[in-house]
Amino acid sequence: MTEEGVRTNGNILVLHDVRKVFGGLVAVDDVSFNIARGEIVGLIGPNGAGKSTIVNLIMGVHKADGGTISFNGENILNYRPDQVVKLGICRTFQLEKPLLNMTARGNVMIGAMLHNPHRGEAMALAEKILERMGLGRVSHHLAKNLTAQDRKRLEIARIMATRPSLLLLDECMAGLTPAEIDQTLDLLRQFRNEGLSMLVIEHVMHAVMSISDRVIVLDNGKIICGGSPDEVVCDPKVIEAYLGKRGYSRATVTGT
Amino acid sequence: MATHRDTNVNRTRTVSLIVIAVVVLALPLFLSQRYLFRILINIFFFAALGSAWNIIGGYAGQLSLGHAAFLALGAYSTGLLLLHYNVAPWAGVLPGSILAALVAYFLGKLVLRLRGPYLALATLAFGEIVRILLLHFTNVTGGPLGVTIPFTGTNLWSLQFPTEHVNYCISLGLLALCIYVASRIHNSRMGYYLQAIKENQDAAENLGVPLARTKNLALVISAVLTAVMGGFYQIFMTYIDPYAVAGLHMSIEIILVAIIGGVGTVWGPVIGACILVPLMEASNFILGGGRAGASMLIYAVILIIVVLFSPKGLITLVPKLEGYRSE
Amino acid sequence: MGTQVNVFIQALVNGIMIGGVYALIAVGLTLIFGVMDVVNFAHGEFVMVGMFTTYLLHILLTLDPTVSIILVIPIMFCVGVLIQRTLIVRVVGLPHESHILLTLGISVLLMNFTLLIMGADPHSIRTSYKFSSIQIGQILIMLPRFIAFSVAMVASAMLWMFLTWTEMGRGLRAVAEKPEVAILMGINPKKMHWLAFGISIALAGAAGTLVTPFRYIYPNVGQTYCLIAFVVVVLGGMGNIPGAILGAFVIGITESLTCQYVALDLSMLGPYIIFILVLLFKPTGILGKGKAY
Numbered sequence: 001m002t003e004e005g006v007r008t009n010g011n012i013l014v015l016h017d018v019r020k021v022f023g024g025l026v027a028v029d030d031v032s033f034n035i036a037r038g039e040i041v042g043l044i045g046p047n048g049a050g051k052s053t054i055v056n057l058i059m060g061v062h063k064a065d066g067g068t069i070s071f072n073g074e075n076i077l078n079y080r081p082d083q084v085v086k087l088g089i090c091r092t093f094q095l096e097k098p099l100l101n102m103t104a105r106g107n108v109m110i111g112a113m114l115h116n117p118h119r120g121e122a123m124a125l126a127e128k129i130l131e132r133m134g135l136g137r138v139s140h141h142l143a144k145n146l147t148a149q150d151r152k153r154l155e156i157a158r159i160m161a162t163r164p165s166l167l168l169l170d171e172c173m174a175g176l177t178p179a180e181i182d183q184t185l186d187l188l189r190q191f192r193n194e195g196l197s198m199l200v201i202e203h204v205m206h207a208v209m210s211i212s213d214r215v216i217v218l219d220n221g222k223i224i225c226g227g228s229p230d231e232v233v234c235d236p237k238v239i240e241a242y243l244g245k246r247g248y249s250r251a252t253v254t255g256t
Numbered sequence: 257m258a259t260h261r262d263t264n265v266n267r268t269r270t271v272s273l274i275v276i277a278v279v280v281l282a283l284p285l286f287l288s289q290r291y292l293f294r295i296l297i298n299i300f301f302f303a304a305l306g307s308a309w310n311i312i313g314g315y316a317g318q319l320s321l322g323h324a325a326f327l328a329l330g331a332y333s334t335g336l337l338l339l340h341y342n343v344a345p346w347a348g349v350l351p352g353s354i355l356a357a358l359v360a361y362f363l364g365k366l367v368l369r370l371r372g373p374y375l376a377l378a379t380l381a382f383g384e385i386v387r388i389l390l391l392h393f394t395n396v397t398g399g400p401l402g403v404t405i406p407f408t409g410t411n412l413w414s415l416q417f418p419t420e421h422v423n424y425c426i427s428l429g430l431l432a433l434c435i436y437v438a439s440r441i442h443n444s445r446m447g448y449y450l451q452a453i454k455e456n457q458d459a460a461e462n463l464g465v466p467l468a469r470t471k472n473l474a475l476v477i478s479a480v481l482t483a484v485m486g487g488f489y490q491i492f493m494t495y496i497d498p499y500a501v502a503g504l505h506m507s508i509e510i511i512l513v514a515i516i517g518g519v520g521t522v523w524g525p526v527i528g529a530c531i532l533v534p535l536m537e538a539s540n541f542i543l544g545g546g547r548a549g550a551s552m553l554i555y556a557v558i559l560i561i562v563v564l565f566s567p568k569g570l571i572t573l574v575p576k577l578e579g580y581r582s583e
Numbered sequence: 584m585g586t587q588v589n590v591f592i593q594a595l596v597n598g599i600m601i602g603g604v605y606a607l608i609a610v611g612l613t614l615i616f617g618v619m620d621v622v623n624f625a626h627g628e629f630v631m632v633g634m635f636t637t638y639l640l641h642i643l644l645t646l647d648p649t650v651s652i653i654l655v656i657p658i659m660f661c662v663g664v665l666i667q668r669t670l671i672v673r674v675v676g677l678p679h680e681s682h683i684l685l686t687l688g689i690s691v692l693l694m695n696f697t698l699l700i701m702g703a704d705p706h707s708i709r710t711s712y713k714f715s716s717i718q719i720g721q722i723l724i725m726l727p728r729f730i731a732f733s734v735a736m737v738a739s740a741m742l743w744m745f746l747t748w749t750e751m752g753r754g755l756r757a758v759a760e761k762p763e764v765a766i767l768m769g770i771n772p773k774k775m776h777w778l779a780f781g782i783s784i785a786l787a788g789a790a791g792t793l794v795t796p797f798r799y800i801y802p803n804v805g806q807t808y809c810l811i812a813f814v815v816v817v818l819g820g821m822g823n824i825p826g827a828i829l830g831a832f833v834i835g836i837t838e839s840l841t842c843q844y845v846a847l848d849l850s851m852l853g854p855y856i857i858f859i860l861v862l863l864f865k866p867t868g869i870l871g872k873g874k875a876y
Binding site (some may be wrong): 317319321366367370371372373374376377378380381384385388391392504508515549550552553555556557559560563564567 | 622624670673674678679680681682683684685687688689690691692694695696697698699802806810813814817846848849851852855858859862863866
């Protein structure tokens with residue numbers, strides 16, 4: 001598939017035979033997948049499958065040992081993280097990294113300043129985003145004084161300020177109550193309506209299944225299955241990956 | 257979106273600044289004692305150096321422990337050009353600044369990716385290397401004897417005057433320059449990016465902050481300002497002594513001023529200098545004729561107290577001056 | 584031709600001799616980092632304090648410096664524990680900037696306190712064996728240096744035995760490697776902290792004692808030892824004790840060779856260049872453990 005072909009067929013992100021080896025361990029083993037424009041792709045798999053490594057490879061945190069990563073047709077393999085962000089890809093961290101001694105607004109301004117270098121503009125944009133995320137009332141509070149839930153929201157608010165077109169959400173629902181999860185899902189749907197594409201890595205199964213257009217399953221660095229949420233959840237390979245061989249046989253016996 | 261309260265604070269601040277500026281500018285008319293001039297000039301000098309260091313050390317949190325090297329580069333370049341080729345300091349400052357910029361650029365490329373103690377050590381080693389080299393190449397730098405500019409009478413060209421009034425104005429002007437640069441950076445995108453880097457480099461990078469470029473630029477600007485101060489060093493001391501100007505001692509005094517006053521703020525170094533320099537004079541006075549070690553001892557105690565109890569610096573005691581970034 | 588080789592071997596031997604002393608200093612520094620993650624920029628000053636303590640003991644009690652190590656070690660241990668429990672303990676767990684600034688403050692404090700009390704003039708200690716030497720073939724080994732090397736090696740061996748075979752020593756290693764597990768096993772990390780710091784300072788002071796027969800004693804002398812210690816520790820890997828010992832010999836030899844073949848006053852350039860190379864290419868150290876990025 002040529003670069004042009006990739007661009008014209010509406011894929012915002014294309015991974016092709018991406019490989020990463022740490023020491024002797026193959027963390028990502030010739031992984032290939034696409035994300036179409038406006039699509040939400042879920043990425044699931046047991047712990048240690050390599051999901052976060054893939055995010056790190058896309059973002060340029062790690063150097064890939066093989067393959068290509070194309071964003072809007074441009075090969076971004078081994079770009080630095082800040083270059084990747086500037087092109088329009090953002091990620092959240094499993095463990096939030098707020099800029100503790102800056103206010104919530106200050107945190108968001110850093111993101112906003114990427115495309116709005118002037119302080120006044122950036123400040124206005126930051127306020128708008130904070131309002132939208134329900135953080136307007138704490139915009140003057142220092143990040144270190146925010147509640148856990150507000151911190152998670154701040155994480156998203158910051159990266160939205162960089163005007164991304166692709167979001168890589170790394171377990172952003174971990175530790176949330178069911179109500180909070182629903183709020184977050186609504187938010188993500190809103191983003192998708194505004195044209196954002198997303199890669200959602202989650203262990204909260206019902207959340208990722210309800211929001212994804214397509215789900216990819218990763219195990220031991222390899223993609224073992226892909227398709228709609230319903231297809232994937234019944235696939236025997238997937239069940240085996242999560243529950244192990246014995247768990248699988250028990251599951252089929254009880255019909256779960 | 258400035259609130260009513262913000263506007264009032266801004267107004268008070270501007271008025272107080274103007275008042276202070278008028279007082280400071282008018283002071284030379286009322287003073288005649290050379291000694292007092294020297295103290296004030298020292299205050300301005302160290303405040304400026306602290307401000308310059310603050311750009312990389314305070315805003316970005318990259319502790320450079322070898323900054324005296326840049327001071328020395330500026331001092332030696334300018335001093336030697338003046339001594340051997342009669343180049344006026346006004347012009348002689350330029351080669352020194354360019355040299356400092358180049359050195360800072362390459363140093364930055366080498367060491368700014370290091371974190372915490374590794375960075376501090378690397379800059380320490382850098383400072384020592386410069387000092388060793390300056391002491392070694394005796395035919396160029398005069399070695400341990402340093403560079404002495406003989407006083408040949410009033411000379412605008414080489415900045416020699418019988419009284420301190422002009423020196424006062426020059427040092428004040430240099431301080432104003434450093435504060436101006438520091439404040440412009442503080443309020444710009446670069447300032448915000450530097451603070452983000454100080455807080456969490458990974459988070460900053462994932463918000464689009466180009467880490468290496470930003471840190472490098474801050475280091476280069478800081479180095480150039482420091483070298484410019486070095487260029488005028490021989491206003492304050494007509495003798496450039498490698499142990500004084502390039503030693504670890506000087507590097508520590510520079511960062512003390514910023515840290516004690518208020519690291520990461522624009523006016524912190526000024527406050528730091530206003531406290532430390534008179535303290536040094538006082539301790540020399542009380543303990544009689546500059547008992548070596550007394551003033552640095554007091555500095556050390558203050559540093560320890562500040563680090564343990566008031567790590568943001570003593571400027572936190574003057575909240576109006578502190579976090580004026582109204583975000 | 585033979586003299587060329589002899590000159591080289593002589594420089595090598597000199598380097599090894601002083602390397603032994605450097606090992607003592609560096610091991611302490613790396614121990615502090617390993618156990619409590621603190622970078623002690625004042626380490627060189629404790630070597631200096633050891634030197635002055637030895638000098639005073641010599642003046643007041645006419646003790647031979649090498650003998651006075653018996654007194655210097657407990658004195659310096661107490662000094663170390665005192666400083667740890669009053670000052671260092673307050674910054675454990677804080678970001679590295681606090682450690683750096685605090686220990687820098689302690690360094691300046693110690694240096695200038697000594698300057699104030701003892702003055703800036705260098706002192707020296709005359710011993711009966713100051714100019715004696717051992718001769719092996721064409722190679723001359725100055726006796727004081729040889730004694731320093733030997734005692735340093737004995738001390739290092741004793742430290743190793745302490746860390747490997749005693750319960751306290753194992754406790755130290757536990758806290759260094761897996762602090763959370765150490766707590767669960769009933770080891771008190773706070774106690775380990777001051778123990779480690781005390782031992783470390785005692786070693787630094789002992790190193791100071793060992794060099795007094797052949798080095799000048801003055802307040803600023805600590806700064807160079809501090810930098811050397813850091814170069815060694817980075818080379819060997821922060822927190823890595825065998826690395827520190829190995830690194831000490833590498834640096835001792837480098838310094839000696841630079842002194843011989845480049846210039847006396849540039850002898851520190853060799854170690855600094857190695858330092859920069861290590862930071863550039865393998866900042867975790869040759870035997871690595873630290874994280875520089």
